[in-house]
Amino acid sequence: MKKAILFLAAAAMVVSCKQLAENEYEVTGTFADNTFDGKTIILEKQGGMMGLTPIDTVKVEGDKFVIKGTATDPEMVMINVEGKTDGRINFILEPGEIEIKVDKDTLYKSVTGGTFNNEKLEEFKGISYKIYQENKKTEAANMAKGQEAMKTNDTVTLNKLRKDKESTVKKWNGQLVDFVKKNPKAYCNLMVLGQVAQMRISSMDEVKKLFDGLDPSLKKTKEGKQISDYFAKLEAEKNGQPAPTAEGAEAAGAKVGDLAPQFSAPTPDGKQLALKQALGKVTIVDFWASWCKPCRAENPNVVALYNELHSKGLNIIGVSLDRTADKWTEAITADKLTWNHVSNLKFWDEPIAKQYGVASIPATFVLDANGTIVAKDLRGPELKAKVQELLAKS
Numbered sequence: 001m002k003k004a005i006l007f008l009a010a011a012a013m014v015v016s017c018k019q020l021a022e023n024e025y026e027v028t029g030t031f032a033d034n035t036f037d038g039k040t041i042i043l044e045k046q047g048g049m050m051g052l053t054p055i056d057t058v059k060v061e062g063d064k065f066v067i068k069g070t071a072t073d074p075e076m077v078m079i080n081v082e083g084k085t086d087g088r089i090n091f092i093l094e095p096g097e098i099e100i101k102v103d104k105d106t107l108y109k110s111v112t113g114g115t116f117n118n119e120k121l122e123e124f125k126g127i128s129y130k131i132y133q134e135n136k137k138t139e140a141a142n143m144a145k146g147q148e149a150m151k152t153n154d155t156v157t158l159n160k161l162r163k164d165k166e167s168t169v170k171k172w173n174g175q176l177v178d179f180v181k182k183n184p185k186a187y188c189n190l191m192v193l194g195q196v197a198q199m200r201i202s203s204m205d206e207v208k209k210l211f212d213g214l215d216p217s218l219k220k221t222k223e224g225k226q227i228s229d230y231f232a233k234l235e236a237e238k239n240g241q242p243a244p245t246a247e248g249a250e251a252a253g254a255k256v257g258d259l260a261p262q263f264s265a266p267t268p269d270g271k272q273l274a275l276k277q278a279l280g281k282v283t284i285v286d287f288w289a290s291w292c293k294p295c296r297a298e299n300p301n302v303v304a305l306y307n308e309l310h311s312k313g314l315n316i317i318g319v320s321l322d323r324t325a326d327k328w329t330e331a332i333t334a335d336k337l338t339w340n341h342v343s344n345l346k347f348w349d350e351p352i353a354k355q356y357g358v359a360s361i362p363a364t365f366v367l368d369a370n371g372t373i374v375a376k377d378l379r380g381p382e383l384k385a386k387v388q389e390l391l392a393k394s
Helices: 002-016 116-151 155-182 189-199 204-212 222-237 293-312 325-334 351-356 380-393
Strands: 024-030 040-046 052-059 064-070 075-081 089-093 096-101 111-113 264-266 272-274 282-288 314-320 340-342 363-367 373-376
Touching: 024 089, 040 064, 052 064, 089 096, 089 111, 089 116, 111 116, 116 155, 116 293, 116 380, 155 189, 155 204, 155 380, 189 204, 189 222, 204 222, 264 340, 282 293, 282 351, 282 380, 293 314, 293 380, 363 380, 373 380
Parallel strands: 024 096, 282 314, 314 340
Antiparallel strands: 024 064, 040 052, 040 075, 075 089, 096 111, 264 272, 282 363, 363 373
């Protein structure tokens, strides 16, 4: 009897573990039911300035789809499901059996696994989502407190709220740093490091130290080489013109008291818009991107501010560091950002960001009616207080 049980167990392992050739991948996606039977699944990757590039197309059969192919280095890719308009499924394409449980309501909540890097990506997403929810809850509560404190000029409460926000960001930063240190072989760390840099809690030297601690295999990937080149460039610029780092940005870019650098760039509909055309009694130049989680988390506060004070003279012009028009415009629509927007879709090579010395986002510059920079990098209640102060003087 024992032999029979062992034989059946061994047979089950043979059936469940497919023999894939070297560099082969098999992506199996499972829906909750047959609703999407016959629908088209498109596997896509980032295509630079030209947008997303299709890799493969398959049909859903019943409640499943299967995509097969070969891959050498891991690469972040997306799945687009015909009939679904709530985003895409992001995962890491790499050799092995990759499993996707498609969320019936929201694609980005789909769960990926089956291979090392996708398991780690899911672990990272869990950490990020938990902190994001905590931050969102805290900000919602603090918004009301901040508004009340501004009415009564309660600086004690305003300072406490600012410190609370700083504490939340430091906590988030700390958890991301811990994740990188504990998972030196995880491909998603190449993206996690970008988030750490954006938060401006860790210095660029600390970010480089984290990168240096990653497995050598990650540094050989396309993204790893780009990061290596970036740090090499910073090193080369140390004795020359200040590099666009968190430490050097203020020296290299626009400062409080300066006349805001003029610029003109494409809007989402392809027209050119100049800063001088968008000036109001008060103007916020807001540097952001669809891929920037801290930016997206701050957007509801900016929307509320704009909706309340636009009629009194507040204008906003958003400058995106996106790479593709579709991601940019999707985020504008999703976050209900009804003000002016421009972008050259050049990521960190965005010329306007270089003009202003922006090394991390979100970044904001508050201009008066003459286009002079009167404040920078304010958030929430502090930003609202400054805008109200300027409008009262105009």
